[in-house]
Amino acid sequence: MLVAELQHRTRNLMGVVRSMADKPMRRAADLPDFRSKFRDRPDALARVQGVLSRLGEHDRVTFDEPIRTELAAHGALDDTAGRVTLSGPDGIRLRSSMMQTLAMGLHELATNVVKYGALKEPGGRLEIDWQLVDTGAASARCRITWQEHGVAMPPAGSSPQGSGQGRELLERALPYPLDADTSYTRGADGVCCVINPDFESKRMTEPTLRNGVILVVEDEYLLADDLCAELTEREALVVGPAATVKRGLELLRNTPRLDRAILDVNLRGEPVFLLADELIARKLPFVFTTGYDASAIPDRFSQVARCEKPVRIARVMDAIGRVTHA
Numbered sequence: 001m002l003v004a005e006l007q008h009r010t011r012n013l014m015g016v017v018r019s020m021a022d023k024p025m026r027r028a029a030d031l032p033d034f035r036s037k038f039r040d041r042p043d044a045l046a047r048v049q050g051v052l053s054r055l056g057e058h059d060r061v062t063f064d065e066p067i068r069t070e071l072a073a074h075g076a077l078d079d080t081a082g083r084v085t086l087s088g089p090d091g092i093r094l095r096s097s098m099m100q101t102l103a104m105g106l107h108e109l110a111t112n113v114v115k116y117g118a119l120k121e122p123g124g125r126l127e128i129d130w131q132l133v134d135t136g137a138a139s140a141r142c143r144i145t146w147q148e149h150g151v152a153m154p155p156a157g158s159s160p161q162g163s164g165q166g167r168e169l170l171e172r173a174l175p176y177p178l179d180a181d182t183s184y185t186r187g188a189d190g191v192c193c194v195i196n197p198d199f200e201s202k203r204m205t206e207p208t209l210r211n212g213v214i215l216v217v218e219d220e221y222l223l224a225d226d227l228c229a230e231l232t233e234r235e236a237l238v239v240g241p242a243a244t245v246k247r248g249l250e251l252l253r254n255t256p257r258l259d260r261a262i263l264d265v266n267l268r269g270e271p272v273f274l275l276a277d278e279l280i281a282r283k284l285p286f287v288f289t290t291g292y293d294a295s296a297i298p299d300r301f302s303q304v305a306r307c308e309k310p311v312r313i314a315r316v317m318d319a320i321g322r323v324t325h326a
Contacts, residue, residue, distance in 0.1 A: 044107035047073060048100050063092040063130055063142065066103040070110040076119055076126070083119065088130035092142060102197065105170050109146050109193060118148035118190055125149040133196070141181075141196045148190030170195070210235040214320065215261035217241065217248040217275065218289065219268050227262060230317055244268060248275045258284055262320055265290035265297065276301060287319045 047069055051061055067086065071077050076084055094102065118124030127147045170184055170193060180197040214236050218224040224241035231238050239255050242248040244267050252258065252275065261279055263272045265288050272288075279286050280300075288297065291309040305319040 041104070041107070043073070044070065044104060045100070048103040051103075052099060061094045061099055062090065063094055064088065064090065066094075066099065066106055067128060070103065070106045074110045074114045074119075076110065076114065083125050085125070085127045087128070089132065092130065092132065098197065105195070108167075108169055112191070113148060118151050121151055123150045124190070144195040144197070146191070146193040146195075148192070151190035153186060153188060153190065209317070209320070211237065212259045213237045213239060213255070213257050215239045215242070215248065215251055215255070215258055215286075217243075217245075217261065217267065217272060218264040219243040219266075220264070223289075227316065234317065245270050245272055245275050248272070249278065252278060252282075258282075260284060260320060261286035262316060263288055265292060273298060273301070276304070287316065289316060 048066070051065065051069065064086065068077065071084065113119050113126055118126045125148070127145075127149070129145045129147075131143050133141045133143045167184055171182055175182060180195055182196070183192075183194045185192050209231060214231055216224060216227050216231070216238055218227060218241050221243075224243070228238045228241055239251050239258065240248070242251055248263075248267075252261075261284060263276060263279075263286055265272055276286065276288075287305040287307060288301070289307045289309060290297070293308075294302075294306065297304075297306065307316045307319055
């Protein structure tokens, strides 16, 4: 499974690099122009991978780490005049799956602030603030405000400096994987960028999963890892994860106590329904995660909660918590 996951990640990473090269290549006037537009982005990507590679099995990156990493790479934290201000709570944790996209967005902002913005101007200042915003739902958003001051802005209506690829990433790429609301404005005093990603906060308190023993059956490594980490953080006891029906059945039959389960409907092309039937026979509640619609699930499972992919971890946690208390 680890070899397959490595192949999957490597192919995804190569696709990201190719996409990063294609856009500046189409817009570049010549090779030196392309080099200037492209060369810093692979470095930023390498910094992200370096941070992720140092994480333990259930570790998470805290939000301030990618900010500090990017600013340090641009020399912005070496400033002794107090021109850069960072403010926000410690310990806001990121899922590994959102780290790469968010870090690339921060890289574009850091590049622009050094080349064209507040840290190019002698009297310029940069303020970065992040705060959790309670939406009243199981998940929470983190409002990230990047505000530059003291910048001599070009006249209204003039073409922006740079290639525009960074702004495109901020306004169009970030909303895609992060479910983020973003805004990017060029004010009279400098650029202001506001990003509101859905961090699927761990604040949910009801229903509780504490001390529940939960079987996780999921063949996608990253999702299985996220599910296990979330359950552990809620003080549940995790059995698995299992990536096949066979392994799921082994865990079910050999574990003295189970309270409930999370089942991916399709495990490497094999439906999970044999395992689901055995859970029903044992009167153990469970939820499905699936990319299929309801018509693909047999009628005998019509009362089972179904969390559609791309799955929202908070939704799964809410669903599995509620079947616990059913």
